[in-house]
Amino acid sequence: MDGNAQHATRTTWVDMFSVLRTTGKGQILRRLMPILPAVIGLLVMGLFAYLGLNALDRVSRQAQLIVDRNLQNTVRISEISARARELNGDFYRLATLRAANVDGLDVNGDLARIGSQVDQLVADLRAFRDERASASQAGAITQAIEQLGSYRQALEFVGSMLDLDFASAVTFIRPFNSLFDNLTTLLQGMTDTTVADARQLSKEAGASTQEIGRWFVLIAIGVAAAVAIFGWLAGKRQERFLFSTMVLEREVAERTADLQTAKLEAESAYHALKAAQTKLIQVEKMASLGQLTAGIAHEIKNPLNFVNNFSDLSVDLLDELHQAVGPDMIELTPDVRAEVDDLTATLKSNLEKIAQHGRRADNIVKNMLLHSRSGASEHRAIDLNATVQEALGLAFHGARAGKPGFNVTMQTELDPNAGMVDLYPQEFTRVILNLVGNGFYAASQRAEQTAEPGFEPTLRTTTRDLGDRVEIRVRDNGAGIPLDLRNKIFDPFFTTKPAGEGTGLGLSLSHDIVVKQHGGDLSVDSQIDCFTEFVVTLPREMASDRNPA
Amino acid sequence: MNAIVLVVDDEPDVETLFRQQFRPEVRQGLYTLDFALSGKAALEKLAGCVGREIILLVSDINMPGMSGLELLPAVKAQYPRLPVFMLSAYGDSATVAAALERGASKFMTKPVDFPQLKQDVSAALSDATRAG
Numbered sequence: 001m002d003g004n005a006q007h008a009t010r011t012t013w014v015d016m017f018s019v020l021r022t023t024g025k026g027q028i029l030r031r032l033m034p035i036l037p038a039v040i041g042l043l044v045m046g047l048f049a050y051l052g053l054n055a056l057d058r059v060s061r062q063a064q065l066i067v068d069r070n071l072q073n074t075v076r077i078s079e080i081s082a083r084a085r086e087l088n089g090d091f092y093r094l095a096t097l098r099a100a101n102v103d104g105l106d107v108n109g110d111l112a113r114i115g116s117q118v119d120q121l122v123a124d125l126r127a128f129r130d131e132r133a134s135a136s137q138a139g140a141i142t143q144a145i146e147q148l149g150s151y152r153q154a155l156e157f158v159g160s161m162l163d164l165d166f167a168s169a170v171t172f173i174r175p176f177n178s179l180f181d182n183l184t185t186l187l188q189g190m191t192d193t194t195v196a197d198a199r200q201l202s203k204e205a206g207a208s209t210q211e212i213g214r215w216f217v218l219i220a221i222g223v224a225a226a227v228a229i230f231g232w233l234a235g236k237r238q239e240r241f242l243f244s245t246m247v248l249e250r251e252v253a254e255r256t257a258d259l260q261t262a263k264l265e266a267e268s269a270y271h272a273l274k275a276a277q278t279k280l281i282q283v284e285k286m287a288s289l290g291q292l293t294a295g296i297a298h299e300i301k302n303p304l305n306f307v308n309n310f311s312d313l314s315v316d317l318l319d320e321l322h323q324a325v326g327p328d329m330i331e332l333t334p335d336v337r338a339e340v341d342d343l344t345a346t347l348k349s350n351l352e353k354i355a356q357h358g359r360r361a362d363n364i365v366k367n368m369l370l371h372s373r374s375g376a377s378e379h380r381a382i383d384l385n386a387t388v389q390e391a392l393g394l395a396f397h398g399a400r401a402g403k404p405g406f407n408v409t410m411q412t413e414l415d416p417n418a419g420m421v422d423l424y425p426q427e428f429t430r431v432i433l434n435l436v437g438n439g440f441y442a443a444s445q446r447a448e449q450t451a452e453p454g455f456e457p458t459l460r461t462t463t464r465d466l467g468d469r470v471e472i473r474v475r476d477n478g479a480g481i482p483l484d485l486r487n488k489i490f491d492p493f494f495t496t497k498p499a500g501e502g503t504g505l506g507l508s509l510s511h512d513i514v515v516k517q518h519g520g521d522l523s524v525d526s527q528i529d530c531f532t533e534f535v536v537t538l539p540r541e542m543a544s545d546r547n548p549a
Numbered sequence: 550m551n552a553i554v555l556v557v558d559d560e561p562d563v564e565t566l567f568r569q570q571f572r573p574e575v576r577q578g579l580y581t582l583d584f585a586l587s588g589k590a591a592l593e594k595l596a597g598c599v600g601r602e603i604i605l606l607v608s609d610i611n612m613p614g615m616s617g618l619e620l621l622p623a624v625k626a627q628y629p630r631l632p633v634f635m636l637s638a639y640g641d642s643a644t645v646a647a648a649l650e651r652g653a654s655k656f657m658t659k660p661v662d663f664p665q666l667k668q669d670v671s672a673a674l675s676d677a678t679r680a681g
Contacts, residue, residue: 301638305660
């Protein structure tokens with residue numbers, strides 16, 4: 001279950017990867033993925049910065065505007081206030097001058113001027129009220145305007161009464177003094193108010209700015225946090241990507257390694273199988289050939305016995321004949337006697353040839369039968385080195401006896417650790433005799449045929465301990481075995497010796513003994529004009545279920 | 550006393566060979582040879598040897614019909630004192646053991662070593678003479 005879930009997850013990742021890898025859009029998206037949060041963050045920050053700056057700008061402009069206006073108002077009010085005070089002053093100066101009866105006074109003109117100034121003041125106040133005054137100011141100003149209206153009327157009235165009773169006229173106008181005082185106070189207050197207003201506005205603007213700033217900071221923090229979280233998530237995801245990639249890669253590597261191992265194992269198993277098959281085919285071939293040759297051998301053996309027996313017998317009979325007719329031979333003419341002697345001699349020689357070749361054939365048949373023999377000698381633990389040494393001596397003396405003038409340098413390297421080996425002594429000795437005999441033949445053959453000065457025919461025999469196996473090497477410095485013949489040398493009846501010198505069964509039989517009887521291995525290595533080496537490998541302990549032969 | 554050596558072999562030429570080989574002995578009158586081409590024929594000859602004494606049976610093993618190893622116990626059952634030599638082309642231990650176990654006095658491999666056989670026949674003859 002777990003395996004399946006894991007596998008499913010893996011598959012999803014793999015799918016995502018493959019999608020990302022295969023599509024071009026995905027490629028770009030994948031590249032942008034890590035910087036995408038940062039880009040979005042920057043954009044949001046930029047937007048907020050823009051909005052914040054904008055708001056700040058607006059607030060500061062507004063504040064500026066308010067300050068400007070208040071300043072202007074203050075100036076205006078001061079100016080109006082000054083004019084109002086001046087206006088009242090003008091009037092009293094006029095009144096004073098009139099009371100002193102100063103000549104040349106244009107009272108009416110001055111009054112008209114004052115009046116127009118009042119009008120002007122009213123207009124200015126009205127304008128100020130309409131344009132700039134706050135609601136509370138507007139009320140006061142309206143009141144002031146109304147009072148100024150009354151003042152204007154009073155002025156006109158005073159003007160008309162000036163010639164009659166200026167003093168009382170002045171008395172009449174006096175109550176308006178407070179109007180100007182009030183107006184001045186009002187305007188002064190208004191100036192103060194506007195300054196305070198400006199201050200308040202400025203403060204409000206500051207507060208608003210601060211608030212915006214705070215919001216901006218909060219938003220910035222929020223955005224930063226969002227970006228950070230998003231980045232963290234993205235990083236986490238990226239990490240997960242990387243991690244799963246690593247896991248994937250490792251798993252791929254592991255699986256590749258597993259596959260590689262499996263492949264190597266399969267290959268080696270295949271090679272082992274192939275080798276075993278080749279060996280099996282060889283053994284099978286030899287076995288069937290062995291059975292066949294054994295069958296043939298049995299069929300041939302009996303008639304061959306007759307041939308041998310009768311030829312031997314005939315030689316004896318011929319001798320008997322010679323003895324029997326010997327005394328009567330004198331009676332024959334010398335010519336006939338010579339003829340008879342010649343004929344009997346030839347006959348005897350022929351019979352001997354028959355016997356000789358019969359024995360040769362018998363030898364072949366005997367060797368052939370050895371392939372299929374059953375129930376041979378017992379196997380037992382023997383001293384390998386001693387047995388090899390014994391076989392070497394036997395082979396050497398045999399060769400010397402068989403061929404006068406035979407000489408091959410013998411080298412032996414016997415591993416003292418070779419120890420005891422469980423084997424069939426007779427058959428094993430036969431193998432060593434065979435291999436050594438072949439080596440002698442090859443080395444001396446080359447010595448005879450070669451023109452190399454100083455060539456020394458040599459045969460080296462070595463034993464070696466391989467733990468649960470032992471190895472016996474027989475190496476000659478003969479002409480070597482051509483590669484194309486190496487597969488055939490273990491075949492029955494294959495021989496490179498001239499007719500009559502070899503049966504072609506020696507190596508075949510040796511192979512049988514080593515492989516089939518002992519469960520060992522017999523291999524050959526050779527180099528043309530250099531050497532031939534046979535390697536016998538035998539198990540130290542024979543498999544208990546192994547059939548003898 | 551007419552001592553007879555009965556040779557059993559399915560090969561007719563065995564007779565010729567043996568007769569030639571044992572010519573001196575037969576001439577000397579030491580014993581005569583008789584031949585049978587099968588186990589069955591051999592048993593018949595043994596049964597019908599009135600007035601003659603077969604002192605030794607020499608038998609091949611590998612024969613069609615009754616083999617030497619079948620003939621051997623049959624002969625031994627009827628004539629326990631008759632020595633039997635077995636001859637075979639197969640000198641393997643199993644065959645030798647089987648032959649000796651069934652009562653064969655001797656086992657010889659082919660090709661027959663005639664000088665040795667002659668000695669063994671003489672020995673058997675003297676045993677028979679002594680016993681008789």
